[in-house]
Amino acid sequence: MSRQPYLTIDLDAIASNYKLLRDCAKVSNCAAVVKANAYGLGAERVTNALLDIGCKVFFVAQLSEAVPIIDRIRSAGGRLFVLNGLEPESLLDFVSLGARPVLNSLRTVEYWLSAAPSAPFAVHLDTGFSRLGLDQKEDRAVVRTLSAGSAANLELVLSHLACADTPSHEKNQQQLEAFQNRSPRFRAAQSSLANSAGIFLSEAYHFDLVRPGLALYGGQPIRDRTIDVRPAFVWRAPLLQIRRLKKGDSVGYGANTIAQHEMAIAVVGAGYADGLPVAVTNCGTVCINGATFPIFGRVSMDSFTVNVSACDNPEALVGAWVELIGPGNSLESQSARTGQLSYELMVRISDRSHRIYAKAS
Numbered sequence: 147m148s149r150q151p152y153l154t155i156d157l158d159a160i161a162s163n164y165k166l167l168r169d170c171a172k173v174s175n176c177a178a179v180v181k182a183n184a185y186g187l188g189a190e191r192v193t194n195a196l197l198d199i200g201c202k203v204f205f206v207a208q209l210s211e212a213v214p215i216i217d218r219i220r221s222a223g224g225r226l227f228v229l230n231g232l233e234p235e236s237l238l239d240f241v242s243l244g245a246r247p248v249l250n251s252l253r254t255v256e257y258w259l260s261a262a263p264s265a266p267f268a269v270h271l272d273t274g275f276s277r278l279g280l281d282q283k284e285d286r287a288v289v290r291t292l293s294a295g296s297a298a299n300l301e302l303v304l305s306h307l308a309c310a311d312t313p314s315h316e317k318n319q320q321q322l323e324a325f326q327n328r329s330p331r332f333r334a335a336q337s338s339l340a341n342s343a344g345i346f347l348s349e350a351y352h353f354d355l356v357r358p359g360l361a362l363y364g365g366q367p368i369r370d371r372t373i374d375v376r377p378a379f380v381w382r383a384p385l386l387q388i389r390r391l392k393k394g395d396s397v398g399y400g401a402n403t404i405a406q407h408e409m410a411i412a413v414v415g416a417g418y419a420d421g422l423p424v425a426v427t428n429c430g431t432v433c434i435n436g437a438t439f440p441i442f443g444r445v446s447m448d449s450f451t452v453n454v455s456a457c458d459n460p461e462a463l464v465g466a467w468v469e470l471i472g473p474g475n476s477l478e479s480q481s482a483r484t485g486q487l488s489y490e491l492m493v494r495i496s497d498r499s500h501r502i503y504a505k506a507s
């Protein structure tokens with residue numbers, strides 16, 4: 147078989163990152179956000195690894211993401227919440243799977259209480275994100291509806307921070323105060339505000355449960371600060387060929403990247419079909435045998451090109467594995483150079499890259 151891009155995933159690193167985040171959150175419980183196939187790293191393997199070390203609460207975005215993992219979670223005594231909420235047509239699936247919807251509106255709270263009066267759920271408050279969640283003016287009506295129905299099944303009230311990656315942003319304190327004011331009204335069993343970055347704002351943000359995603363997977367959640375999480379994956383692709391360019395030769399589609407002098411170019415076997423964004427064209431880097439080289443020329447569907455002119459003997463690189471993201475070319479440095487979110491760089495890595503689990507179960 148031809149060689150193709152692959153992702154090596156270190157489940158031990160994810161487990162150790164979980165323990166670090168759990169210890170940071172001290173008295174609070176620590177959940178795991180495994181939406182988007184655990185940010186591309188494989189929701190089933192990640193969930194199993196985290197269940198093994200005692201994680202009991204998981205979040206996905208969509209109900210379909212619950213299907214492959216909920217049996218394991220439930221048989222380990224855990225719970226799974228679905229962030230995108232409830233639509234009437236998914237009610238029966240929620241109930242039969244035993245997944246908990248995170249309800250976002252008065253209408254869906256009413257619907258859930260009447261259709262599934264004994265089934266647990268969560269409520270999401272919008273404290274300034276203007277995305278999902280109850281508006282403050284809906285609080286009173288929802289509280290009234292809850293007290294008339296089975297409020298005891300309200301396991302969690304949560305909200306989500308818009309600017310936790312920027313600790314000095316005034317929005318953090320505003321959202322904290324809004325959540326401190328509003329969340330007690332609902333008398334939920336637990337409350338939750340912090341994502342990965344929120345854990346590091348201060349203890350006030352921890353409440354009963356924290357909900358990290360990115361930091362579990364070794365991503366750095368906060369600008370201008372490095373936390374001690376371990377990178378959990380390496381993404382590599384094969385170096386297929388070396389080309390020699392003359393001054394004036396163009397590279398790739400559009401022919402608008404031009405060699406300004408003689409150059410050696412490496413052709414790497416991964417492209418946007420593998421999830422390498424076209425936006426890394428002429429600004430991203432890769433690491434080959436420990437050295438960093440710039441991406442040169444527009445990223446194609448299945449390949450891209452790298453300027454390896456700085457290498458003494460470029461032809462000797464043929465057959466090497468090129469690190470697209472990993473210890474030699476970190477998610478954060480690629481993100482900073484290219485302006486792509488680290489989240490997006492991760493979740494775009496497509497199924498065409500084999501997932502190889504280096505350690506643990």
Ligand SMILES: *Cc1c(COP(=O)(O)O)cnc(C)c1O
Nearest residue numbers: 179306341342343357358359360
């Ligand atoms: C995605 C998400 C998280 C996890 O965020 P990270 O920044 O990856 O830690 C937590 N809560 C909600 C509501 C989310 O949508």
